[in-house]
Amino acid sequence: MKIKITTKELKSDFAKEVKERSGIDVKKCYQCGKCTAGCPVAYEMDYMPNQIIRFVQLGLRHEALTSRTIWLCASCITCSTRCPKEVKIAELMDVLREMALEEGVANPKEKNITTFHKAFLNSVKKHGRISEFWMLSEYKRKRPKTALQDIEIGPQLMLKGKLSLTPHDIKGKKSIKRIFEKFK
Amino acid sequence: MSKKIGVFVCHCGTNISATVDVEKVAEEAKKNNPGVSYTTTYKYMCSDPGQKLLRDKIKEEGLDGVVVAACSPKMHEHTFRNASKKAGMNPYHVEISNLREQCSWVHPDKPTGTEKSIDLVRMMTEKTRKDKSLNPIKVPVTKRALVIGGGIAGIQAALDIADAGHEVVMVEREASIGGHMAQLSETFPTLDCSQCIMTPKMVELAQNENIKLYTWSEIEAVDGYLGNFDVKIRKKARSVDLDLCTGCSSCWQVCPSKKIKSEFDMKLGNRTAIYIPFPQAIPSKPVIDREHCLLFKDARKKNIPPNDSKVCRKCLDVCPIAPVKAIDYSQEDEIITEKIGAIVVATGYKELDDTSMYGEYGGGKYQDVITGLQFERLASASGPTEGEIQRPSDGKVPEIIVFIQCVGSRDPAKGCSYCSKTCCMYTAKHTMLYKHKVHDGHAYVFYIDIRCAGKDYEEFWLRAVEEEGATYLRGRVSRIYKKGDKLVVLGADTLTGSVVEIEADMVVLASAMKAQDDAEKFAQKLSIQYNKDKFFSEIHPKLKPVESSSAGIFLAGTCQGPKDIPETVAQAGAAASKVLALLSADELEREPVVAKVDRLPAPIFSTCIGCFYCKRVCPYGAIAEEDIKARDGSVIKTVARVNEGLCQGCGLCAATCRSKSVELAGFNDEQVYAEINSVEFS
Numbered sequence: 001m002k003i004k005i006t007t008k009e010l011k012s013d014f015a016k017e018v019k020e021r022s023g024i025d026v027k028k029c030y031q032c033g034k035c036t037a038g039c040p041v042a043y044e045m046d047y048m049p050n051q052i053i054r055f056v057q058l059g060l061r062h063e064a065l066t067s068r069t070i071w072l073c074a075s076c077i078t079c080s081t082r083c084p085k086e087v088k089i090a091e092l093m094d095v096l097r098e099m100a101l102e103e104g105v106a107n108p109k110e111k112n113i114t115t116f117h118k119a120f121l122n123s124v125k126k127h128g129r130i131s132e133f134w135m136l137s138e139y140k141r142k143r144p145k146t147a148l149q150d151i152e153i154g155p156q157l158m159l160k161g162k163l164s165l166t167p168h169d170i171k172g173k174k175s176i177k178r179i180f181e182k183f184k
Numbered sequence: 185m186s187k188k189i190g191v192f193v194c195h196c197g198t199n200i201s202a203t204v205d206v207e208k209v210a211e212e213a214k215k216n217n218p219g220v221s222y223t224t225t226y227k228y229m230c231s232d233p234g235q236k237l238l239r240d241k242i243k244e245e246g247l248d249g250v251v252v253a254a255c256s257p258k259m260h261e262h263t264f265r266n267a268s269k270k271a272g273m274n275p276y277h278v279e280i281s282n283l284r285e286q287c288s289w290v291h292p293d294k295p296t297g298t299e300k301s302i303d304l305v306r307m308m309t310e311k312t313r314k315d316k317s318l319n320p321i322k323v324p325v326t327k328r329a330l331v332i333g334g335g336i337a338g339i340q341a342a343l344d345i346a347d348a349g350h351e352v353v354m355v356e357r358e359a360s361i362g363g364h365m366a367q368l369s370e371t372f373p374t375l376d377c378s379q380c381i382m383t384p385k386m387v388e389l390a391q392n393e394n395i396k397l398y399t400w401s402e403i404e405a406v407d408g409y410l411g412n413f414d415v416k417i418r419k420k421a422r423s424v425d426l427d428l429c430t431g432c433s434s435c436w437q438v439c440p441s442k443k444i445k446s447e448f449d450m451k452l453g454n455r456t457a458i459y460i461p462f463p464q465a466i467p468s469k470p471v472i473d474r475e476h477c478l479l480f481k482d483a484r485k486k487n488i489p490p491n492d493s494k495v496c497r498k499c500l501d502v503c504p505i506a507p508v509k510a511i512d513y514s515q516e517d518e519i520i521t522e523k524i525g526a527i528v529v530a531t532g533y534k535e536l537d538d539t540s541m542y543g544e545y546g547g548g549k550y551q552d553v554i555t556g557l558q559f560e561r562l563a564s565a566s567g568p569t570e571g572e573i574q575r576p577s578d579g580k581v582p583e584i585i586v587f588i589q590c591v592g593s594r595d596p597a598k599g600c601s602y603c604s605k606t607c608c609m610y611t612a613k614h615t616m617l618y619k620h621k622v623h624d625g626h627a628y629v630f631y632i633d634i635r636c637a638g639k640d641y642e643e644f645w646l647r648a649v650e651e652e653g654a655t656y657l658r659g660r661v662s663r664i665y666k667k668g669d670k671l672v673v674l675g676a677d678t679l680t681g682s683v684v685e686i687e688a689d690m691v692v693l694a695s696a697m698k699a700q701d702d703a704e705k706f707a708q709k710l711s712i713q714y715n716k717d718k719f720f721s722e723i724h725p726k727l728k729p730v731e732s733s734s735a736g737i738f739l740a741g742t743c744q745g746p747k748d749i750p751e752t753v754a755q756a757g758a759a760a761s762k763v764l765a766l767l768s769a770d771e772l773e774r775e776p777v778v779a780k781v782d783r784l785p786a787p788i789f790s791t792c793i794g795c796f797y798c799k800r801v802c803p804y805g806a807i808a809e810e811d812i813k814a815r816d817g818s819v820i821k822t823v824a825r826v827n828e829g830l831c832q833g834c835g836l837c838a839a840t841c842r843s844k845s846v847e848l849a850g851f852n853d854e855q856v857y858a859e860i861n862s863v864e865f866s
Contacts (some may be wrong), residue, residue: 002683003682003683004685005677005680005682005683005684005685006684006687007584010626010628010655010684024861025650027649030646031679051679051680054677057655058680059675060680060682063680078332097854
């Protein structure tokens with residue numbers, strides 16, 4: 001894909017917006033590539049992690065928010081831990097995911113991942129923790145193509161008591177709810 | 185008289201002994217070689233105990249010739265000659281057989297290496313047999329230094345030498361000292377005002393009683409040698425008497441030629457025909473630019489004499505000095521000769537100002553595409569805009585400014601192959617100066633690499649990015665074109681793999697630092713070497729960084745290669761300390777390994793036939809023509825003579841001489857043939 005940078009992008013406030021939302025100052029990044037070097041999922045990404053930072057630096061909003069990379073990031077935080085300039089790259093990916101969802105531009109190829117994230121959060125919202133069974137059933141219901149994926153390990157997990165049909169709610173569900181209220 | 189020769193074979197740790205059977209070499213050196221009375225091997229001959237061994241054996245065995253089979257003579261010849269001198273032997277009876285660089289390091293195989301080493305040692309033994317005692321040449325020293333160039337390098341060197349109590353002659357070709365540093369606005373990495381830190385040094389120099397300053401002057405010729413140079417200085421006609429003029433400024437205020445492009449302002453501002461280059465000039469006395477002055481123009485073009493009433497003489501009329509006016513149109517160039525002991529060359533650099541080869545940057549056509557030094561003048565409070573960043577075409581304050589690094593530098597195809605070293609830092613500084621003056625402006629920098637290796641340098645450029653908000657784009661610019669009153673800059677950012685298009689108001693090219701236009705000619709005048717880029721060469725890039733190839737001539741500042749102010753000042757101090765070491769002795773000792781043209785009794789006088797091929801090949805200008813005269817003064821023949829002070833003993837003259845009249849002491853024909861004949865060819 002060809003990218004063209006013009007005065008419009010360069011003058012845009014994208015980096016500033018990211019900084020206001022997350023406190024992450026991408027200007028600090030000097031593009032050494034340490035993040036990309038250590039990323040365990042970089043081989044699957046369409047843009048390398050350092051390129052995503054570069055997009056933010058140069059105001060390339062569209063390229064950053066529609067990338068698959070932000071969804072493929074596994075949040076292992078190796079990049080943030082190793083960054084010599086202390087740029088929180090994994091956290092940056094989080095902000096970009098949020099912004100992508102808000103603007104409805106999240107990459108359609110990674111819909112599985114967005115659905116999974118949502119199912120995960122829904123479960124936390126409802127029970128204060130993950131109910132693996134119900135989370136997965138929501139995910140597979142919304143992404144029917146994945147219905148038979150990994151299905152064979154289900155019974156084994158159940159036999160070992162790892163996939164309970166009845167959700168176990170936590171005690172402080174109200175506090176969890178308040179968190180969700182706050183960040184609506 | 186046959187010599188008693190000692191052969192000392194060094195192991196050099198295992199550098200030599202791994203590929204050469206050193207014991208066998210020592211043994212063989214004695215065989216069939218009646219002169220060799222002592223041989224030994226030692227682990228490190230250059231170590232203290234190794235040298236002691238040499239000294240002791242010279243005394244014990246009564247040696248009068250020594251061969252040390254070790255590393256290159258460039259490394260330790262001096263060491264072993266000193267050691268033998270201490271033991272009471274003439275040091276020039278020591279010869280080095282190079283077993284390391286010329287044998288063990290280049291041959292992997294031990295038998296071959298050993299065999300070759302045996303040959304090498306025998307060759308040197310034969311040479312040693314024919315060694316003659318030589319004594320160092322003593323040359324008197326004139327205790328005065330010459331500093332060529334009045335930029336920061338020259339100023340620093342001159343002050344350091346003068347402060348140590350020696351007389352200094354400074355020659356500057358412009359009307360004022362100060363050089364490029366005086367043109368700069370602020371300096372990295374501290375952003376202190378250049379003139380604020382520069383002018384006190386200039387004033388100090390002007391007031392120093394040990395320093396004799398010639399401005400508007402150039403070096404005409406340098407004759408003589410280390411400790412005894414005769415320097416001819418051309419004092420160009422200034423048309424103003426420096427002793428009478430008070431620098432009152434009346435003359436340049438009335439001068440009618442006001443639209444001459446100022447060289448000091450990099451042609452962004454104007455000056456008059458009688459002018460001082462900048463307000464803090466030293467001396468603060470004007471010069472008449474005869475090319476542009478109406479009086480001289482009339483004299484040249486219309487043949488009107490200067491004393492005609494029709495010509496412009498406003499400056500003379502207004503000059504308040506009485507009874508003799510300070511302005512003198514009839515002044516002519518003057519040649520002055522100064523006796524000098526040592527020279528510091530600090531002639532500086534020239535900014536690449538002609539960018540016509542870069543069509544993609546407008547080829548020098550666009551007024552608003554300027555160079556780094558021009559930007560310095562724009563940002564300088566003493567500049568044409570009094571420090572406001574305004575673009576040259578219409579005086580508009582640029583909202584978007586693009587900087588392009590490596591213009592001319594790192595471009596072997598069109599520009600120079602080297603990195604100009606200062607541009608990364610000065611561009612970062614420019615973005616800061618711009619942002620300090622235009623708060624809501626945008627600065628973009630196209631770069632290949634960022635090279636900010638210096639104390640506090642990395643932090644400085646990161647400050648430009650992180651705090652001042654300059655945007656760096658990693659890539660080159662492919663085209664600049666005009667669109668309305670904008671300059672559209674097309675380029676690339678390789679980090680995103682994208683093309684970039686910026687509508688800018690002004691573009692600044694970080695132009696390369698180049699050698700002065702006349703650097704080559706000047707180097708030839710001084711007989712100093714220079715590299716392919718016409719920067720003057722030091723003898724050794726690491727261990728002799730300020731010594732030129734000619735003894736007694738030292739290098740300081742950017743004439744030797746691109747460098748920034750801290751480095752220039754440090755190098756100038758180093759050059760000054762070398763000069764002071766020279767001037768501290770009344771007499772200098774020089775290596776006696778010099779060439780000599782024979783002199784014989786009448787009627788031959790010399791076998792030299794006067795072809796002077798030797799003079800043509802001598803890189804040091806050490807060969808002079810000498811008339812051999814009869815008693816009545818008539819010239820019998822003209823022959824070559826070697827100036828021992830200048831000769832560096834390279835041997836080119838001896839090799840070139842067709843009549844075998846030149847002998848190089850320590851390397852005469854007899855010795856060289858003895859070496860060759862001792863090789864057993866199989």
